[in-house]
Amino acid sequence: MKRNVRKRRRPLAVKAVAASAALAIGGGGLLWANFYASAHESGNRAAGADRTKAATARIVTISCPDVSQRLKDVPSAVQGEIARELAGLDRQTTAFYQRLAAASEAQATDPAFVQNSIIGPLQRSRTTVLQRIPVKITQAGGTAPGDLLDLARCTAVPADQKDTGGQQDGGGGQADGGDRQSGVGGQAGNGPTAADFVDITKVRPNIRAKAANGRNASTGTFTTRCGVNANKLYNSDNVIVAPGVTNGAHHTHDYVGNQGIDAFSDNSNFLQGATSCRNKNDRSSYYWPVLRVQDGTKEFDHDQPGGGREGNVGRILTPKQVEIKYVGNRNGKVVPMPQFLRIITGDAKTTTNGLANANANWSCTGFEDRVQLTEQYPLCPRGSNVVRTFAFQSCWDGKNADSANHRTHVAFTDRNGKCANGFKAIPQLTMRLVYKVDRPVIVNGQVKNPYAVDGFPEQLHKPATDHDDFISITTGNLARKIANCVNRGQRCA
Template identity: 65%
Template structure:
């Protein structure tokens, strides 16, 4: 957005929305900070907290190419079966990671143990699964890129070679994975936000035809604890397909088996009863030694997602327009994922995490670090979804190619895409500040994730299914196009 120095001072909530909107257009200019610190592993001498200690470098996680990201051409009849096979790949990695974490003694005795007992068998299982994907695609009349077969082998990474922040996490000095459950976060994943240089830039300049309105939908903070570890977008029909816990607001009947018909009958936590959309995100936990209801459950403590679940104190869901033109209404059942739950091993290409603190949002946004906020300030997670649609599909094989981000410089959609309302979400948490000292972190907090992703902040992501009735989708677009402020 262009700056207007004659405007009156805007309230904090409006400034926060403006910051998120700028980030959504790629104007955030996030700085990939290069902090030099030690990584850590659990201190087994401590009790009742998440204290960590420095450790010598060792294997931290399993790193496998993400097959799903590269599957862009799957015939509709084959998609359900392919989704199940992709979920099987995730399960195989989870099981391999668990074996990696449980065999430290064997690894110390035998330098080849990880290769022969973990990574090798994992690659063989993946090869068989990818071949089943090939058969499913070809039987449905589609073509299969044989290059995907080369994605079967996996490697391992030490803690200082993960890619969640685009490079080494600790300068290559030491390794370890830390955290209350032994899979992160570590001290190097945190930074005092008061010591980070401003990195938020303004977005594209508005044109005379811009859609300048905003539409806010109020759906609560999931105070009723509507949780599950499914993900109906990427793993339909697969229980625990996410391997981590989600908060749900909006539609109240979302699980792995939800259909479009189910969603229309699901009820909603939103004040506008016409908003049956599903807004869901990984829970945030504080690792202060306490445990929650799922400490012995799949997707919870059993898969490295440990600690006390934090409910947001605020959850703001706002649709904004395009700086360069009008928007069309979102199609019913449009599915969109922003961010990358596997950024630790995939790298930052699809990462879209925004971490900040109240009072800092229009100055500092972080992708690869969790902020430590000063007294009186609270942690903020912001999500800025793709705002360009291909005009035909409500989903795609990899859940990405049917939507796109607007150009960060001009604000325009890519050729062949149409501007739709841009969904922005802002979650605020009262987080006890972590304490960093002598390369150690106590009372860390972290986002839930796949266990092998080590709870890195860059893995934060958000999911959305657009389900509206009573003309709500058209009302949202009309509000934005007319430059109104609606709720």
């Protein structure tokens, strides 16, 4: 557990960086010419005009299926191997992203370049991995999906196609000058764009009234104070989804709570880590992608994997406030969280997967009870701060601390606040991160000094890709104390 990175304290070097170099990609599988022929079809255009446009079009990103979400029966004996195979798919994406970013001229002059040099080779690489995965699963006694090879095929997204993540703003209008723009913008060339921002004062209220608590509701709260990562503890690992894999996240995380978490941590040594929490029995790990301002600052990771090498650039912002609170269930009592329970909320790949698992909310102080956004970053008025909030899954299957796809062992309640059959209510972890951010300026459809959440390079820094990770690690019977506090309707800290 020695790979945690603390930011070296040194003067910030600021340099303007051209935003035209890096283009984000994912995987491949569609014939280039055929894709563009269909992408630009129009009843009142000549086919020749479409072909001409296809020859000069460039990629914004390539969207590949997320293999991990299809794997639900992975025997424990090979879970580590499968996690490393999945991490290998992400490394392939990054490698071909970098190859494309370095070949903008070839892409512009040769309409076959992307298919022959990027998409085709990437698809073949993905196919090789997807042939190995089901063999390993079935040899260990599990059942692999029969159509994994279909997931080698990906969708190319051209620069003049509408942003994949643009949210309707509730009828309140686009952000200042917020016409959708071509390209992907951003300091590193992989986002965000002007369309990813909206003036929160122009968004209609979208918060629904809370349903009433039931007779047996657990109405207490337990607050744990773990700091704001003032000690600059960062890494680009993700021990939940890519154990044993350096830079498995491909983006940098803030860490509070347990100070010994990296890719090489596991149940056998989680308890050895110190904690930033005031309650020293709380050694849980709370970590999330850092928020950056793309102002040209060369951060400590500007030339490192997970940082600038993968399009995560600019000045890392330390939250001015981090609120971690466990709340109850509005229909009944909760059971304690099991030791080493892992929960991921949100989805780092919504640009690929869609919004089904998106679960981050963006707002501004003074507006949180009126407006919450998922697919756009808020432009806050003077004196207001940017807020990220997360409400984790609060139903547990009663048996497993994790699952093969890191989702099916936990779930959200239904609309009535009830857990599905076979699931038990646990204290719901909620997190609120507050940042002081200078308002980005949008001029002529271009955003200057935008802020954005770190992410996989092909995900274009879309706000919907925000997510939060948690591992429950407690001593001194703390998990039971949290549940008892919540069940009794107390306010504990």
